[in-house]
Structure formats: structure tokens, C-alpha cells
Amino acid sequence: MTGGGRASALAVAAGLVALLPAWQAGFVHDDGPQILANPWVRDLAHLSKLWTTSVWSGVGGDSSWYRPLMMTSFALDHALFGFSAPAFHAVSLALFLAIVALVVRAVLAFGGGAAAAGAAGVLVAVHPVNVESAVWISARGDLIAACGGLAALLAHDRARLAADARGERRWRSGVAMALALALFGKENAAAVWPVLVASDLVRGERFAPSALVRRHAGPALALAVYLGLRAAAIGSVEGGLGGGVAPAAWLGALGQGVARLLWPVGLSMAPPPPGAVQLALGAAALAIGVAGLVAGARRRARWLVPWSLAGAQLAVAALAATRTGELADRYLLLPSVGLAWCAGLAVLGQAALRPASSRLAVGGVAALALGLGVASFVHARVFRDDATLWADAWRRNPASVRAAVNLGAVALAEGRPEEALAWMDRADALSPGDRDVALNRAAAFADLGRPDEARAELEAWLARHPGDAGALLRLGHLDLDAGRPDAAARHYRAVVARMPWEAEAFAGLGVALAQQGDRAGAREAIKSALAIAPDVQNAAALRALLERLSP
Numbered sequence: 001m002t003g004g005g006r007a008s009a010l011a012v013a014a015g016l017v018a019l020l021p022a023w024q025a026g027f028v029h030d031d032g033p034q035i036l037a038n039p040w041v042r043d044l045a046h047l048s049k050l051w052t053t054s055v056w057s058g059v060g061g062d063s064s065w066y067r068p069l070m071m072t073s074f075a076l077d078h079a080l081f082g083f084s085a086p087a088f089h090a091v092s093l094a095l096f097l098a099i100v101a102l103v104v105r106a107v108l109a110f111g112g113g114a115a116a117a118g119a120a121g122v123l124v125a126v127h128p129v130n131v132e133s134a135v136w137i138s139a140r141g142d143l144i145a146a147c148g149g150l151a152a153l154l155a156h157d158r159a160r161l162a163a164d165a166r167g168e169r170r171w172r173s174g175v176a177m178a179l180a181l182a183l184f185g186k187e188n189a190a191a192v193w194p195v196l197v198a199s200d201l202v203r204g205e206r207f208a209p210s211a212l213v214r215r216h217a218g219p220a221l222a223l224a225v226y227l228g229l230r231a232a233a234i235g236s237v238e239g240g241l242g243g244g245v246a247p248a249a250w251l252g253a254l255g256q257g258v259a260r261l262l263w264p265v266g267l268s269m270a271p272p273p274p275g276a277v278q279l280a281l282g283a284a285a286l287a288i289g290v291a292g293l294v295a296g297a298r299r300r301a302r303w304l305v306p307w308s309l310a311g312a313q314l315a316v317a318a319l320a321a322t323r324t325g326e327l328a329d330r331y332l333l334l335p336s337v338g339l340a341w342c343a344g345l346a347v348l349g350q351a352a353l354r355p356a357s358s359r360l361a362v363g364g365v366a367a368l369a370l371g372l373g374v375a376s377f378v379h380a381r382v383f384r385d386d387a388t389l390w391a392d393a394w395r396r397n398p399a400s401v402r403a404a405v406n407l408g409a410v411a412l413a414e415g416r417p418e419e420a421l422a423w424m425d426r427a428d429a430l431s432p433g434d435r436d437v438a439l440n441r442a443a444a445f446a447d448l449g450r451p452d453e454a455r456a457e458l459e460a461w462l463a464r465h466p467g468d469a470g471a472l473l474r475l476g477h478l479d480l481d482a483g484r485p486d487a488a489a490r491h492y493r494a495v496v497a498r499m500p501w502e503a504e505a506f507a508g509l510g511v512a513l514a515q516q517g518d519r520a521g522a523r524e525a526i527k528s529a530l531a532i533a534p535d536v537q538n539a540a541a542l543r544a545l546l547e548r549l550s551p
Helices: 003-018 020-024 031-036 044-050 068-081 085-109 114-126 128-135 137-160 165-185 187-202 209-234 247-262 276-299 304-324 329-348 355-384 386-396 401-413 417-430 435-447 451-464 469-481 485-498 503-516 519-532 539-549
Strands: none
Touching: 003 020, 003 085, 003 114, 003 355, 020 085, 020 128, 020 355, 031 068, 031 137, 044 068, 068 085, 068 137, 068 165, 085 114, 085 128, 085 137, 085 329, 114 128, 114 329, 114 355, 128 137, 128 329, 128 355, 137 165, 137 187, 137 209, 137 329, 165 187, 165 209, 187 209, 187 276, 187 304, 187 329, 247 276, 247 304, 247 329, 276 304, 304 329, 329 355, 355 386, 386 401, 401 417, 401 435, 417 435, 435 451, 435 469, 451 469, 469 485, 469 503, 485 503, 503 519, 503 539, 519 539
16 A cells, blocks of 8 residues: 555544544434425435525525535435435545545645645544534535535646646546536535635646636636526525625634634534634734735745635635624634645655654644544534534533524423423523524423413514414414314415425315315325325324325
């Protein structure tokens, strides 16, 4: 086995050990609505919809995110394995380990030795900030973007070495294809392009217009195709993500990202907002980053490639944080690649290291990797289920509305409505007027046998937000339980008119119509519910009712 092969094997093995708890992880958080409850994931006949709509369209939501390749991968997983959590996790882990191997190849391609490449690969594999991307199924878009982006970088460099024009064209086509796949996985892959330019500088390429066109026409075409399909799917290229950015918010997010990369402790699915320290760190990181880019470009230093990768992706991650309200760990996957690459070059990249210094450097990297790996192993365990995930998030950030709401939802699902109400009260105190709080509070009242309070909660919400399908669905349930099938059917019809993929509404409508004596209508509604979601709630009772309604 070559030095590069041994480095890749070591890095992949380190990742497998650090992420062993992923095999016990389930479907958590967005995995429920985005995958399990999404009818477009359940049937490959809906593949075209996944490429012509936003991420949340399958469950009736609007979104600025267009990630059709990620959604297609979920549909293919379901077609092959059903909703098997270990199988979904196996695919995500395979993608993550492919990224680790690509990191090793990239370091070698740009002049780093096997030791530097192995160190970079191991650090990416065991860095705790990457646990969220590797272990949370809904973060697969980040894996696809990173995998495609690194493949595009390697193909871009390989085209330079092609023996003839035909070979170069093949590699240039590969660059375009890899970048397109990355973009269709997640939007942040667009920031790979500056890294391609940095690699041109490092390699001493000409920047005459004709040379630029030859090297970058493929990536430009890939980006144009992506932007065109994105605009068609969500109505515009920016999809609501445009507008100004407050410099302080962006710098704070930038500093928060740097802090997590350098000191990855207290990681959480619901991190607190950045403070003054992170703002100062962001300003310092921006100054250092720009100075490094200028120095690297002047010297055409080989570390310019990973430096530009870390810088461009951190800038995009901070921008995303200003749009979503928080800097998620998954945004930091590619920045961690750039940082680990730079670290590998700096610590083990000098072939002329004296033996004693070399041993000390290897020992230091090994100790760091061990510490990071243990932290990753511990952090990966919180993705076991929603209760564990959100209890950890609340412990680390007791001001998180999301953590409180989700802990309340867990309590509801496990039959503890009193506890759920307490969590909703905490969430309401943190953020009054939250939709999830209102709907979950109504569900808790209903479970406690207090339907009048549940109805009052839902009607108050609908007075402020007419036509809310979630509130109408719950009102339908209340009316059905109260023996008012006419009112229940009216609410369910309103839901299916807005969300014709909502199996639960069709199921309720079928029961309501059966109580009204409309056997034919009841049969059609129940058939629709079971066709959309064969495992819809009370599926066995619905099938029995359907049998009784058969002519």
C-alpha cells in the first residue's frame, strides 16, 4: 500500500471509530417531517417533484432551500431499504468517509506529504463539529456539497496534467459535473469556485481571458444550470435570502464559527447567539484571513488553497447564520476541511523535519486526534433519539425555544401531557406567539381531556393566522372526538385543499364521512390516506373500517 493509501485508510478508520454511535442513532428532528412524513420521498414516481420544488414542499412548507439531490438520495434510500435508520445512516457515513478520503487525496495533490495528508484526513474525520453533518440524516446536503466540491477541485487540478486536449476536456467536464452535483446537494457549494481560482494561482496558471474561459467555462455552466432550475423551483434565484446583512451579526457568526473550529466544546443543535467575544474574534479572523489570502496569493503558496477554502466557506456559513438565526455545526464541515488541511501542512508538511521534531509533531497530532475523537464519540450519542438530542440542547442552552418546544413534543408523544404543557409554558415565556407552542399546547389540553381549552387555543391562533392547516387539522380531530362529524369533515376538507399530501387529514375525513353515512366518500378518503402513508396513525383500524365499508 502506498503512503497515500495508508494515510486514507488511517483517516477512514479514525472516522469509523469516532462515529460508532451513529449506528444506534435514529431519525431525529427534521428527519420526521422531511423524510418520514414526506409522501414525495416514499415513491420514486415523485422524483420530478423533488427537482422542481423546494425542500419542504412535500410536506406543505415554503422554503428558500433547493436541494433536489439530497431529497433524491432520501427517496432512493427508501426505495432500497424502506425507512431503516441504520441504512440511512450507513449512506450518510459512507459519504462522510468519502470526504475524508478526498481530503487526503487533495493534500497529496497539492504537494503535501503522506504525513500531512494523513493528519489532515484524521483531523477532519474526528473533529466534533462534523458530527452533526455525519450523524444527522437531514444534514446530508452538506455531505453531498463537500464531496462534490472536493471532487471538483481535484478534477480541476487533474485537467492541468492531462496529456492532450481530449483528456483535458474530459477532466473539465468532470469539474462541471462534480460542481453541479455539489450545488444540487446544497447551496454553499457555490463558494468552492474561489478555491478553484486559488488553485490556478498556486499552479502558476495564466489569467488571460482565453485561459480563464477554458478553465472555468464548465463551472460557470454548472452554476448557470443550477441557478436556472433553482429560480424555476422556488420563484427566484435568491428565494427570499436576499437583502442587507448587519455587519455585526455577520462578524459575530464568523467569530462563533472560528471559536467552534478551534475549541469544539459545548456543541449543540440549538446553540446560543454569538456575544461580544465572538464579535471581536470574528473581526480578528476577518483581518487575519484577508492578510493570509494576500500573502498566499503573492507567494503562490500551496497553503493558499485550503486557506481560501476555509475562508470562503466560513464567510458563507456566517451569512447563512444571519438568515437562519443561528450558526449550525453542519455549516462548518468545509471550513473544518480547510483548517485541518492547513494544520497538516503546518505541523507535518515539512519533509526536512529533524527526526526528533518529526516524532514530537506526530505525537502532538495523535494526542489531539485522540481528544477530538473521544469528544466526537460522546457528541454522536446525543443523536440517538429526539429526547436525548433536545435534553442535551436544553442543558447547553436553557434559552432555546426550539429545545423547549421539542422536549414538549417528546413528552406529548410519550403520553405525558402535563409535562408537555410545562415545556410549552417555558417556550412561550421565551418567545410569545410561537406557532408550535400554540399547536402543541392544544394537543396537550386535548390529551388531558380538556377539549374546550384546546379549542380556545386553536381558535385564538386561527384568528391571527386564518387557514393554518395544522390548527385546522387539530380542530378536525377535536370535532371528530366530540361526535361532530359535519364540522370535522369541513375542517379536514380545508386541510386537504391546502395540503393534498396530508395522510392524517384524509384519514380523519374518511372516518367523518363514514359517520355521516357517505360510504363511497369515506372509502375514497381512507384509500387516499393509506396510499400516501401506508403506516399513517391508526392504519390497522383504517384498513378494518375500509373492509367494513366495502360494497
